[in-house]
Amino acid sequence: MKLVQETDPEGDARRLTRASAPDQLIAGRRPQTQAMATDAPLIHQLLEQLELEGVTHVFGVPGGPLSALFEALKARGRMRFVLARHEAGAAFMANAHARVRGEPAVCCVTSGPGATNALTGVASAHADSLPVLYLTGQVATGMFGLGAIQESTWHGVDVVEILRPVTKLSAMVVTAQMGMRMLRHALRTATTGRPGPVHLNIPADLARVKVPYEVREPASYRPPCLSMARAEDIEQAARLLAGARRPTLFAGHGVALARAEAALLRLAERLQAPVVTSPKGKSVFPEDHPLSLGVFGMGGHARSDRYLEDDDVILVIGSSLGEFASSAWSQRLRAPGAFLQIDVDPLQLGKNYPVTLGLVGDARATLDAITEALPPGPPRTAPEALVNLTREVPRWEQAEQRVSEASPLSPPRVITELRAALPDDGLLFVDTGNSNLWAGHHFEARRPGTYFSDMGLAAMGSAVAGVIGAALAAPRRRAVALTGDAAFAMHGFEVHTAVELGVPVTWVVLDNAGHGMIQQGEQLAFGGDAGFYGFRHRIDAAAVARGFGAVGVEVDDVPSLRAALRQALAGDRPTVINVRVDPTVMAPTLARRARAVAEFFGTDRSPGPAGAA
Numbered sequence: 191m192k193l194v195q196e197t198d199p200e201g202d203a204r205r206l207t208r209a210s211a212p213d214q215l216i217a218g219r220r221p222q223t224q225a226m227a228t229d230a231p232l233i234h235q236l237l238e239q240l241e242l243e244g245v246t247h248v249f250g251v252p253g254g255p256l257s258a259l260f261e262a263l264k265a266r267g268r269m270r271f272v273l274a275r276h277e278a279g280a281a282f283m284a285n286a287h288a289r290v291r292g293e294p295a296v297c298c299v300t301s302g303p304g305a306t307n308a309l310t311g312v313a314s315a316h317a318d319s320l321p322v323l324y325l326t327g328q329v330a331t332g333m334f335g336l337g338a339i340q341e342s343t344w345h346g347v348d349v350v351e352i353l354r355p356v357t358k359l360s361a362m363v364v365t366a367q368m369g370m371r372m373l374r375h376a377l378r379t380a381t382t383g384r385p386g387p388v389h390l391n392i393p394a395d396l397a398r399v400k401v402p403y404e405v406r407e408p409a410s411y412r413p414p415c416l417s418m419a420r421a422e423d424i425e426q427a428a429r430l431l432a433g434a435r436r437p438t439l440f441a442g443h444g445v446a447l448a449r450a451e452a453a454l455l456r457l458a459e460r461l462q463a464p465v466v467t468s469p470k471g472k473s474v475f476p477e478d479h480p481l482s483l484g485v486f487g488m489g490g491h492a493r494s495d496r497y498l499e500d501d502d503v504i505l506v507i508g509s510s511l512g513e514f515a516s517s518a519w520s521q522r523l524r525a526p527g528a529f530l531q532i533d534v535d536p537l538q539l540g541k542n543y544p545v546t547l548g549l550v551g552d553a554r555a556t557l558d559a560i561t562e563a564l565p566p567g568p569p570r571t572a573p574e575a576l577v578n579l580t581r582e583v584p585r586w587e588q589a590e591q592r593v594s595e596a597s598p599l600s601p602p603r604v605i606t607e608l609r610a611a612l613p614d615d616g617l618l619f620v621d622t623g624n625s626n627l628w629a630g631h632h633f634e635a636r637r638p639g640t641y642f643s644d645m646g647l648a649a650m651g652s653a654v655a656g657v658i659g660a661a662l663a664a665p666r667r668r669a670v671a672l673t674g675d676a677a678f679a680m681h682g683f684e685v686h687t688a689v690e691l692g693v694p695v696t697w698v699v700l701d702n703a704g705h706g707m708i709q710q711g712e713q714l715a716f717g718g719d720a721g722f723y724g725f726r727h728r729i730d731a732a733a734v735a736r737g738f739g740a741v742g743v744e745v746d747d748v749p750s751l752r753a754a755l756r757q758a759l760a761g762d763r764p765t766v767i768n769v770r771v772d773p774t775v776m777a778p779t780l781a782r783r784a785r786a787v788a789e790f791f792g793t794d795r796s797p798g799p800a801g802a803a
């Protein structure tokens with residue numbers, strides 16, 4: 191058995207895959223076997239196992255109970271430690287690293303406040319189904335219950351229980367002999383079925399205990415296994431899609447998790463069926479493709495709304511159809527002919543919409559099986575309705591804002607300029623708030639795995655920190671975070687992390703002097719706002735960046751924005767571009783969100799039917 195490192199066309203390390211062959215050198219290192227070592231400290235074995243898993247970086251913040259881990263990291267010298275400025279930032283970096291590589295990432299924080307600070311990042315990984323291993327330190331077992339500083343066991347602030355609701359597994363290593371078994375179980379849990387975060391709490395004394403050597407090849411404890419829907423369900427789905435007048439494919443975040451983008455494209459082109467994505471699924475289908483209808487739901491496009499008014503069969507792939515994805519559970523998704531849904535998690539099937547046929551299985555394997563099961567025949571042509579729709583309905587709303595020369599800048603113009611400057615394979619991490627609405631609608635994602643948004647938990651500031659982890663996962667691709675000034679304020683200190691690492695990340699900060707989405711949404715939903723959401727003193731993100739040693743630029747017109755983007759994306763230093771934007775321009779889909787909120791609270795004052803898409 192050997193491990194072969196795959197690369198993408200640009201040469202970025204992607205993952206470690208297994209190939210049949212004798213054991214060979216792995217990254218220049220001679221693999222150990224049980225015959226070569228009889229025992230070793232638990233922490234060294236844990237790290238060696240993670241090395242075999244292909245882990246390249248460990249994100250975290252140090253603390254006393256983690257001293258054995260850091261000593262071992264330094265002694266081994268094979269994984270790079272990334273020192274974040276806050277534990278939540280470390281968690282967001284690990285989350286983004288897992289998103290880009292599609293493999294488990296690792297975050298380590300200390301006991302007590304280290305773990306509680308990381309909680310939001312862990313919850314974000316859980317909401318977005320990301321395979322991240324969180325390691326937390328713990329005081330030595332002999333100190334349990336004695337009031338040791340930052341003890342976080344069942345005698346007080348129990349971090350295992352705190353993290354349990356937001357992980358697939360949360361457990362303490364209670365004996366050194368169990369440590370390796372627990373690590374293997376955690377990694378298997380994180381990557382099997384619906385991915386998700388896992389947590390192991392390691393007491394300081396147990397980390398140093400020597401135990402029998404137990405490092406294994408990953409394939410021996412979590413062999414690749416793709417679940418497949420039943421053959422009869424595959425055949426029925428193929429018949430329904432082939433016989434449909436206007437079939438539509440609705441692709442969610444699960445397509446990205448399964449790396450099923452190519453399978454989705456094959457099925458769409460075979461059926462000549464248009465593809466709609468959820469906001470989190472954006473970039474799983476190229477938006478410059480003739481069959482793309484863009485996004486449905488939060489930040490969505492009018493073409494997707496219009497086409498779904500008269501589709502007869504819809505196939506939903508990898509989406510739980512929550513509020514953002516379904517445009518507040520719009521009736522447009524209730525296809526009269528058949529509602530088909532694919533998900534690796536059976537609990538998602540039929541949860542929000544009744545299904546005609548639910549297919550439990552891996553998205554990639556199931557999509558390929560449906561394509562193979564389609565009846566033979568001449569290639570289909572695109573429905574006339576799709577051709578007419580493309581001709582009659584503009585792709586973008588607010589077309590005049592996309593070309594506006596106004597100062598302060600119009601947000602759609604900022605997104606348009608960013609799209610023109612960023613290479614098609616560049617990575618865009620979009621923060622929570624108006625940034626998500628603007629980018630979801632106006633940024634054209636042309637390549638798979640290039641657009642990322644934290645819309646599960648929707649934590650502000652996640653992109654500010656996360657983009658650093660993304661840049662480390664794909665060092666040959668440009669990484670940009672699009673954020674607002676309020677979100678930047680929450681994790682902007684991680685700019686210093688990028689400076690220390692020498693990572694040329696770019697942050698584009700939409701500066702509207704406050705929490706613009708909340709303010710505008712309250713005005714739309716309730717007829718006014720409480721007045722608490724603006725900043726009397728603007729945050730000068732560019733000055734903050736310069737204070738951390740990064741490049742900081744402030745712009746308020748199109749020529750200066752273009753110049754700043756060009757220099758940042760061609761340069762080799764972290765750069766923050768603070769963009770003064772017009773706070774009165776509203777995102778096209780914000781009114782829909784406001785109507786849904788108003789309907790929920792029973793105070794709808796906005797025009798149009800509540801909850802309409």
